[in-house]
Amino acid sequence: MLLSTDIGIDLGTASILVYIKGKGVVLKEPSVVAFDRDTNQIKAIGEEARLMIGRTPGNIVAVRPLRQGVISDYTVTEKMLKYFIRKALGKKTLRKPRISVCIPSGATEVEKKAVEDATYQAGAREVSIIEEPVAAAIGSGIDISKACGNMIVDIGGGTADIAVISLGGTVVSTSVKVAGDDFDEAIVRFMRKKHNLLIGERTAEEIKIQIGCAYKRPELVAMDVRGRNLVTGLPKTITITSDETLEALREPAMQIVDAVHNVLERTPPELAADVYDRGIVMTGGGSLLSGLDALIEEKTGINTVIAEEPLTAVAIGTGKFIEFMHGQRDVE
Known part of the structure; x- marks a missing residue:
């Protein structure tokens, strides 16, 4: 029996990744739930449900409970979280896990609260909410505690989050619903x-x-x-x-480039100089679109690279965030 576990969850529009301290990313499944309309029973969750999209009879619907990084169906999200947490942990734990969940940087207080409540309902003892770009930066191996600017472009399924991070927090950020x-x-x-x-x-x-x-x-x-x-x-x-x-793809790609441009325009000069030196780091599944890094580099003139593990960077960062927070508390 395990005493207690620290879990990081990347609650994405397209997929959910679960990171467990000491084990790495243990689960990656599409955030899709298929349920029977007549009985309201859940038929399948994850990959099994994804294969049903666009192929179901009338009474069974395959839905994505998260739209553009935000919970659109609360009860289904809660059940889905419960299922994934249980599946990731495998065996029973004595204490409920500490869970950190990441959400898009533009999320409102109401949206944050919804994620927090759903996670508590799914069986967490303590919930920390992190902004996606911060998690992506930690997961890409950037030391965010230093006083220098790092620019992250995290393109998921529903939102693209662009932020300049320094001293463990977001200085300038924007979240566009294009991904x-x-x-x-x-x-x-x-x-x-x-x-x-x-x-x-x-x-x-x-x-x-x-x-x-x-x-x-x-x-x-x-x-x-x-x-x-x-x-x-x-x-x-x-x-x-x-x-x-x-x-x-020209139009959606240019919207992301414009958002990057917009963040650079609002970045304080000292940090902008850091970003110019250090380059832009891209994470998330959307960053794997061929040539998107080259397009951003051409339009901004700043060296742009894709993180080593773009798909799991946010989940790893979310899991390590708890350690980062505890590290800061130890210092205090």
Whole structure:
């Protein structure tokens, strides 16, 4: 039996990651819940439920209880958290765990409270709420306790958080509701407009991962896409190229670049000089979009790199945040 555990949860719009002190990231599953409308019973949670999106009969719905990094369905989120915490811990613990959860930097007090309450309901003894960019910085291995500026661009599924961090806190930040999901939606719209082809969000995500780009690729890549032809109403397969995805993704990618620009404009000069020297660090699944780092670098003139483990950086940082906080308390 374990006495007590420190857990870090990256509560993302697209996926939930659980970090346990001493073990690392023990669980990564999509934040999707499938439940039966008639009986209100949960049918599946996580990966199993994700496979049901767009493929369920009328009485079963697969939902994402978090929209743009914010809880949109409270009871479902609570049940999902409970399930993931139990699954991550495995065995029974004597004391309830201490849990730190991260949320987008632009979240309101009400939204923070909702996350906190849901985590307590899911069985936490103590809850700390952290802002996503701070967690991302810790998880990327940046020492945030020093008095120098670090810029983090964390692009998740629902929000992109951009912040300049110094002395363990956020100096300037912004959170824009443009991220991975919006890239998918942009691809769906483009396919409909240009090719009269209707595709689902999972197909759009595959296109984004395989050939999507925000900056012209050195060599052209193509893939076959299946969907429904809107003119004939019949299934159809067409081939699209990476240059077409560049056109489709131009708008959401530029919105993120503008947000980075906006944060740089508001950064105090001393910290701006630090950022120029140290570069911009990108984390989150959205940062893996091909050429997005090159686009930011071209538009800002600042060296931009992707963190070593962009997908798990926030979860690792959330877990280590408890240690960071206790370290600060020890100093005091």
